[in-house]
Amino acid sequence: GGTIGILGGGQLGRMIAVAAAQLGYRCHVYEPGRASVAAEVSAQFTCAPWNDEAALGRFAESCDVITWEFENVPVGPLAAIEPLLAPHPRALETAQDRLKEKRFVEGLGGVPAAYATVDTAEELVAAVDRIGAPGILKTRRDGYDGKGQWRIQTARDADAIRLPDAPTIYEGFVEFACEFSVILVRGRDGEVRFWDSPENTHVGGVLSTSTLPANAMVIEQTPAARALAAQAAEALGYVGVLTLEFFATGEGPVFNEMAPRVHNSGHWTIEGAATSQFENHVRAICGLPLGDTATTAGSVVMSNIIGEDVSSAHDCLNDPDAHLHLYGKHQARPGRKMGHVTRIGGR
Ligand code: ATP
Numbered sequence: 001g002g003t004i005g006i007l008g009g010g011q012l013g014r015m016i017a018v019a020a021a022q023l024g025y026r027c028h029v030y031e032p033g034r035a036s037v038a039a040e041v042s043a044q045f046t047c048a049p050w051n052d053e054a055a056l057g058r059f060a061e062s063c064d065v066i067t068w069e070f071e072n073v074p075v076g077p078l079a080a081i082e083p084l085l086a087p088h089p090r091a092l093e094t095a096q097d098r099l100k101e102k103r104f105v106e107g108l109g110g111v112p113a114a115y116a117t118v119d120t121a122e123e124l125v126a127a128v129d130r131i132g133a134p135g136i137l138k139t140r141r142d143g144y145d146g147k148g149q150w151r152i153q154t155a156r157d158a159d160a161i162r163l164p165d166a167p168t169i170y171e172g173f174v175e176f177a178c179e180f181s182v183i184l185v186r187g188r189d190g191e192v193r194f195w196d197s198p199e200n201t202h203v204g205g206v207l208s209t210s211t212l213p214a215n216a217m218v219i220e221q222t223p224a225a226r227a228l229a230a231q232a233a234e235a236l237g238y239v240g241v242l243t244l245e246f247f248a249t250g251e252g253p254v255f256n257e258m259a260p261r262v263h264n265s266g267h268w269t270i271e272g273a274a275t276s277q278f279e280n281h282v283r284a285i286c287g288l289p290l291g292d293t294a295t296t297a298g299s300v301v302m303s304n305i306i307g308e309d310v311s312s313a314h315d316c317l318n319d320p321d322a323h324l325h326l327y328g329k330h331q332a333r334p335g336r337k338m339g340h341v342t343r344i345g346g347r
């Protein structure tokens with residue numbers, strides 16, 4: 001038993017809390033927003049701003065271990081509760097800034113897309129000039145689900161763009177064959193286990209599907225991607241589930257970004273693997289033995305339910321191979337992740 005603190009109150013926290021409950025833990029969610037789909041399935045809820053150090057301190061007193069489900073939690077206030085945190089907040093610090101993240105991965109021998117930092121209109125013109133178009137301008141911080149990103153098709157687009165009031169980074173567009181992710185769990189003793197790498201598709205910058213088995217190119221590039229991910233986990237002294245996103249290209253795997261947490265492309269593990277990413281995250285942070293990550297089905301397709309599509313979500317319930325997960329969000333906004341369906345084949 002014991003209490004697991006979860007920073008962030010979204011669907012990832014909700015699924016961590018469900019897995020934690022099964023293992024006999026209680027969860028306490030900390031989230032600045034009043035509505036929390038994680039709090040709805042947890043024993044306790046603190047609704048307070050990230051920088052409210054008193055609230056954070058009281059929250060920590062109620063917890064035996066604290067993790068996060070939201071990767072943009074401000075790191076400063078976490079210093080006071082650092083001994084309880086798993087993973088270590090240095091993973092957040094690295095992953096929260098796309099520049100730091102890319103430099104970190106390059107330091108380990110990984111290859112990101114060509115990039116340049118951009119703080120002024122002149123720097124953007126110079127970056128597009130050097131790297132070429134098409135490309136994508138991204139805010140260095142706080143982006144997710146394709147938010148804070150602008151596609152630049154031609155050098156002329158660069159002149160027209162109004163830069164956001166925050167540091168950005170320009171990335172050359174990677175002509176990838178497909179996308180995939182490496183999802184691993186690292187225990188407190190340093191043991192690392194990988195799930196099979198799904199092939200991922202995105203629509204408008206938002207994950208749409210994760211499929212297994214992945215195509216031959218992904219399978220061929222997975223060992224190199226795994227080696228990089230394991231080195232990253234090691235270097236960060238990481239405990240818990242860590243995800244790295246890759247582009248499969250003719251020149252091998254190109255690193256896209258890192259998520260220091262359970263990941264949407266790992267939702268298929270709930271029904272498609274011997275142990276889910278959520279259960280293994282709980283096991284890792286609680287110092288329990290890690291579970292088997294083997295895929296237990298011949299094929300798996302996880303499809304996100306986005307926005308108003310949630311109104312027809314129940315249509316899949318007559319399909320015996322479909323497993324529906326609804327996150328209990330009250331408002332279906334465009335692009336918002338409302339749930340997902342995992343279809344299992346050939347068990
Ligand atoms: P997430 O929700 O995964 O955290 P995010 O907002 O951090 O999303 P990215 O992963 O940077 O966004 O980009 C979203 C998607 O946009 C990628 O999965 C890919 O499909 C596309 N994309 C991003 N950068 C590039 C690039 N340099 N070249 C080609 N496609 C890209």
Ligand code: MG
Binds near residue numbers: 144
């Ligand atoms: Mg991201």
Ligand code: MG
Binds near residue numbers: 245256257
């Ligand atoms: Mg991404």
